[in-house]
Amino acid sequence: MSLRFSLMGPVRAWRDDEEIDLGPRQQRAVLAALLLNNGIRLANDQLIGMVWDDPTPSAVMALRTYTYKLRKLMPELDLKAKDGGYLLRAEVFDDCRDEPFVGLTSTYFEAQRVRVANERLQCREILLEREMDVLDLQKHVAAHPLRERSRALLMRALYREGRQAEALEQFHEVRALLNDELGLEPGPDLREVHAQILRGELTVQRRPEQLPPDIDDFTGRATEIEQALRALPRTVGIAGMHGSGKTALAVRIGHLAGDRFPDGQIFVRGNDVANELLRAVGVENPAGDKAALWREKARGKRFLVVVDDLRDPASVRDLHVPGSAMVLTSVRRWNELPGVTWLKIAGLAEPEAREFLGKVLDPARIAAEPQHADDVLAHVSYMPNPIRVLGGKLSSRPSWTIAMLLRQMRRENLFGQAVPSDCQAVLxxxxxxxxxxxxxxxxxxxxxxxxxxxxxxxxxxxxxxxxxxxxxxxxxxxxxxxxxxxxxxxxxxxxxxxxxxxxxxxxxxxxx
Missing domain, CATH: 1.10.10.10 (Winged helix-like DNA-binding domain superfamily/Winged helix DNA-binding domain)
Structure with missing residues (x-):
């Protein structure tokens, strides 16, 4: 059984598919405050201040009562009393369609509602910047007429379509609104877009989308993915032997984190990393200090860079730009690189290896010979690449049993000079x-x-x-x-x- 929670709309919880009655409003408020600070210890006075605007001395006892009742409702809940406070670890699933924290009225939850609303707008604008669709931008600007970023995006999109006069009109419209309602002039970014249009110098920067496709049957690595997503935008390194699936993991992380880096994703495989990064953003044949030029081009932007099969740590040492992220894959762990969160991977966990084999080979064939299937997986130390090759070989031979494959793997003549192509792939x-x-x-x-x-x-x-x-x-x-x-x-x-x-x-x- 598993628990899941939602903070959009009323605070809710489910055990598998059955909803749990979370009790009175203040009890739900305690749970919501803990979920909003998932994995962070909250001191008693912090938690009380989040739930009650004007707490009475009895609030401490009420807090203890509510946490006791929450544990009783959900015995499997990872809620710990620690050092005069509480720590909760849980999974929250939200679709962002409803108003958050409905029914919770403290100053803390009002502030959180404002924060969530702003984050929603920022996420929406990231998507709008990626698509640059004029109609969608016009709708967004109509709903939020004072947001300068969305105005600048609309101006760029109109200019790109050859509608220069309409782009300039957007600037005059938002300037009048800002003056009338807030007594302000447009900010520097909006003024710069306006000036570039007037000078005929506005260019729509190339947005690189270089990540390879994600793998549909990617399996496992949940812990490593969680660690990487938590570490970004700091640099993440993935180290492991050949065949362990480092590139597939880096690509999966890139796709999962892509929306956090709206200026693009760049995939590099080679020694001249700075040169490839500059080419990705439209700088051809760069000269001089390429690392410095990349930092200048990337300043103020958010790129996700995947450097696959890093052989020379010096090639990435000076490329870090605040706000952008880098994921490195390498056989070796380069400890001389500062600020890298290193993940080490090897074979899959045994259950994950069986699951992966079941995605490559008919699960009915595995169920018919479970021990032989386990022996095959153990022979290749649960490494994903050999599992894929061997599972594909069995799929192409419907009359073979897994025991037959295992016998072939154990025969010494497999290692002679005449090695079948599928065995070469395993090797x-x-x-x-x-x-x-x-x-x-x-x-x-x-x-x-x-x-x-x-x-x-x-x-x-x-x-x-x-x-x-x-x-x-x-x-x-x-x-x-x-x-x-x-x-x-x-x-x-x-x-x-x-x-x-x-x-x-x-x-x-x-x-x-």
């Missing part, structure tokens, strides 16, 4: 990893794989490889940096089954 991530390793690192991984050892320590690694402990320790850390082994504690590492399997029998296949 592709390991092939990339192999190419980036030194000979000593390859030898060490082969030693682990031949012993089929899941957990290894430095001394055992030195013994089986014939190397010195100091040198082996450096090699182990280097291999861990590219996620082919997982550090457990100082001097101990776990070797994933997928790595043991494909580095063990015949390394030559990885370069074929």
């Amino acid at each position: 592709s991530s390991m092939s990339k990893a192999y190419q980036e390793l030194t000979e000593d690192e390859r030898h060490l991984l082969a030693c682990f794989a031949r012993r089929d050892t899941e957990v290894i320590n430095v001394c055992e690694a030195a013994e089986m490889s014939g190397g010195e402990i100091g040198a082996i320790e450096v090699l182990l850390e280097s291999i861990a940096d590219v996620h082919l082994i997982e550090p457990l504690e100082l001097g101990r590492y776990r070797v994933p089954k997928f790595v043991r399997m494909y580095f063990g029998l015949n390394l030559a296949v990885l370069t074929s």
Whole structure:
């Protein structure tokens, strides 16, 4: 069973599809204040001040009573008493169509209503800026005639359609309204749009939309997505071995966060990141300090930049612009980059891997051989790319059982020189990893794989490889940096089954 809440309209809660009676108005007000500050501890006096404008001494006892009753109504509610206050973690689902906090009348909720209304207008204007539809902008301006941003957008849209006189008329109209009703002159942004139209210099800046399409069957990574969305617009880094789905995760995050960055989304894969960013906003053949030029172009704007497969941290070091966000993907975690929230990913969680396989392969075939399906997933360490390839192979062979695929995967001749194309696709991530390793690192991984050892320590690694402990320790850390082994504690590492399997029998296949 799961709880969900809504703050639009009256404060409401549901357990699955059944609505919960939340009790009297002040009890709902306590819940609403906690939901509005989701994940933040509120001291008792803070919470009381939000619910009651003129609290009496009995408010403390009333607060305790209401929180007790809320816990009794919803035993699964994550509501904690902590350090003289309360902390609530919950999921709120709203469609933004109704007036918020209906029936709650304190000064705090009135202020929150104003805040939400302003945020709604800002979100609406972000969408209008993206579409630049004259009719929609005219309707919005008619509903909110004093909002200068929407006037500037309408002026730009009219000018783009060749309706220069109408664009200038919009400026004179809003100027008269501001003078008559507020005694103000138009702000600098609106005046600049007006001046650019008069000079014939107004250009509608290119809005890059470069994100690759989202993947329909994307599965899992809910925790990582939540962490990334919470961290943005600070830079987010995604590190993991080849084949772990870093790019797919970055693209999913980009699509989920896209509306927060109305000036566009840019996707870069390559070493000259600054050059690609400038090209995306219309600067061709830039010269001089490209990073400085990008910061100048992006100042005051909100871009979302995805840099895929980062190889050189220096290429992004000086590109941060306040308000814009950057998502990096890399095999290595570049700790020398400041201000990056790093996420590490590997294989999917086992239930998510099964769910993903069920999206690629007929679930009835999985249900007929659940143990064999689990064995296939374990063989590839629950990595999404190999799962997709193997599931596709089985889909193309309706007469095969999963047990047949498993037998083929276990046969040593799979690793001979003649590797079927579908098996090469499974091996592709390991092939990339192999190419980036030194000979000593390859030898060490082969030693682990031949012993089929899941957990290894430095001394055992030195013994089986014939190397010195100091040198082996450096090699182990280097291999861990590219996620082919997982550090457990100082001097101990776990070797994933997928790595043991494909580095063990015949390394030559990885370069074929």
